[in-house]
Amino acid sequence: MKNKVRSRLRFIRNWLIIYILILILGISLIMGITYSSNKSMIDIARSDRDYYLEHGSFSPDVKKNSANNFIFQPDGTRKDAISTPGLSDYFDCDQYARRLLRRIQKKEMIYTIAFHINPKSSYFTAVAFPLEDGSIFLFLKELFYLKNILIVLFSCVTLLIILSACYTAMVIRKNHIMEKHQREYVGNISHELKSPIASVRALTETMYDGLVPDREKQKAYCGIMLSELNKLEQTVVSMLELSRIQSHQADCSKITLSPEKVFQPVIEKYQILCDDMGLAFHCCPAVTELPSLYTNQELAARMLDILLSNAIKFTDENGCVQVIFSEKLQHLVVTVKDNGSGIAPADQPYIFNRFYKSDKAHNEKGSGLGLAIAKEISAALEEKLWLNKSTSSGTEFSFTIRK
Numbered sequence: 001m002k003n004k005v006r007s008r009l010r011f012i013r014n015w016l017i018i019y020i021l022i023l024i025l026g027i028s029l030i031m032g033i034t035y036s037s038n039k040s041m042i043d044i045a046r047s048d049r050d051y052y053l054e055h056g057s058f059s060p061d062v063k064k065n066s067a068n069n070f071i072f073q074p075d076g077t078r079k080d081a082i083s084t085p086g087l088s089d090y091f092d093c094d095q096y097a098r099r100l101l102r103r104i105q106k107k108e109m110i111y112t113i114a115f116h117i118n119p120k121s122s123y124f125t126a127v128a129f130p131l132e133d134g135s136i137f138l139f140l141k142e143l144f145y146l147k148n149i150l151i152v153l154f155s156c157v158t159l160l161i162i163l164s165a166c167y168t169a170m171v172i173r174k175n176h177i178m179e180k181h182q183r184e185y186v187g188n189i190s191h192e193l194k195s196p197i198a199s200v201r202a203l204t205e206t207m208y209d210g211l212v213p214d215r216e217k218q219k220a221y222c223g224i225m226l227s228e229l230n231k232l233e234q235t236v237v238s239m240l241e242l243s244r245i246q247s248h249q250a251d252c253s254k255i256t257l258s259p260e261k262v263f264q265p266v267i268e269k270y271q272i273l274c275d276d277m278g279l280a281f282h283c284c285p286a287v288t289e290l291p292s293l294y295t296n297q298e299l300a301a302r303m304l305d306i307l308l309s310n311a312i313k314f315t316d317e318n319g320c321v322q323v324i325f326s327e328k329l330q331h332l333v334v335t336v337k338d339n340g341s342g343i344a345p346a347d348q349p350y351i352f353n354r355f356y357k358s359d360k361a362h363n364e365k366g367s368g369l370g371l372a373i374a375k376e377i378s379a380a381l382e383e384k385l386w387l388n389k390s391t392s393s394g395t396e397f398s399f400t401i402r403k
Contacts, residue, residue: 010172018164026157038125045127045139052137058082068140079135193235196228238369242354245376252296252380254402259290259325259332262300262401267323270308279312280320290325293332294402299377303385304334306374307397311338314395331383331400339394348387374399 048069051059058069058080071080127139203221212218244250264287274281293300304323311321315338324335343351352375355368378385378399388396 014168014171018168019161022157022160022164041125041127041139041141044141045129045137048139049129049137053131070136070138070140072136072138073134193232196232196235199228200225235369238373242369242373242376245373245380248380250299250380252299254295254381255297257293257295257297259287259293262293262295262297263287263304263323263334266301266304266308269305270312270321273312274321277312278317279315280318281322282320283323283325285325287325290332291327291403295383296381299381300401303374303377303399304336306370307336307399310370310397311336311340311395314338315340327403328400331402333398333400335388335396335398337394337396342392342395343387343390348390351387352385 044067048059048061048067052069052071069082070078073079125141129137129139131137203225206212207218207221212221267283267287271281308321308323315321319339322335322337324337326333326335352371354372375385381401383400383402385397385399388398390396
């Protein structure tokens with residue numbers, strides 16, 4: 001419950017930070033546009049005023065610039081104007097325009113303001129200059145683009161807020177999944193370590209209490225304890241190996257190698273094991289016929305070792321295990337095939353998860369880490385590992401190695 005509350009608080013905090021940053025960016029952009037626009041307007045207005053003072057008439061560029069020039073007498077009446085139709089009448093009758101002129105007169109300085117004329121649904125920038133005779137030179141320019149800019153800015157800000165909210169929600173969901181996996185991982189580790197420890201403890205207590213006087217039975221008990229301790233050691237070693245690969249501490253450097261150096265020791269090892277277990281073992285074509293490989297010797301050999309280990313574990317006596325090499329573009333494809341009982345379709349999407357075992361009764365044939373390690377190795381080497389097929393007649397895994 002506390003984790004959920006923390007996650008929600010983090011979500012609100014991150015969302016507010018992003019919103020505030022976007023808001024600051026939008027305000028800064030509007031202020032920048034406004035400042036640039038005002039500076040430009042003042043320059044144009046000053047040029048029009050100087051032309052009027054020099055020639056006694058309005059500049060011919062006024063209409064070209066889509067601007068409006070007015071001359072108002074000290075009493076506020078309009079003396080002269082060059083403007084769009086209707087705008088002059090607005091200044092003659094509208095109280096807001098009259099208040100604007102009075103405000104300009106009081107300041108007795110250059111005055112800029114943006115205002116909205118309701119009947120025209122337009123925005124204007126006004127620049128006013130008091131003249132020596134007490135009259136006022138007023139420059140007006142309609143901001144055709146202001147409404148569009150505001151609409152675009154509002155749309156952009158809204159879109160950014162939506163995207164940031166979606167991103168934050170995605171991060172929170174990812175964190176929830178990671179937390180769930182961590183809890184499952186801890187639970188699985190606890191179970192994998194607890195089972196052999198409990199078995200060893202029970203057998204040790206029985207022998208310590210003198211309840212097993214027979215030496216043959218004591219020897220059998222010791223064999224079971226040794227087996228459980230081996231299983232415990234294998235689980236711990238596998239966990240450390242997986243952690244080392246995931247934390248990028250493993251040496252994943254690649255060099256050009258001969259396939260015999262990479263695969264031959266593994267193949268020879270499993271040929272002997274298959275003979276001892278009564279399994280047929282085939283490798284086609286021979287390793288000596290393969291091209292040179294660009295990979296990491298230890299990690300590539302470990303992938304093959306894991307797949308072969310799984311194959312012989314789940315193949316019954318008199319079964320068959322095969323290693324098939326094939327070339328595909330710039331890669332060598334290594335396929336490990338067996339004729340065991342296969343993996344149930346419902347379990348196949350999860351076989352590369354840590355501690356996952358397809359046998360719901362928690363079979364004792366492995367720790368459930370082998371395929372997870374192989375998958376991490378393939379990712380570290382920038383290769384691919386996948387399940388080709390798995391039916392009741394056998395299972396087939398493949399992975400790539402760059403040539």
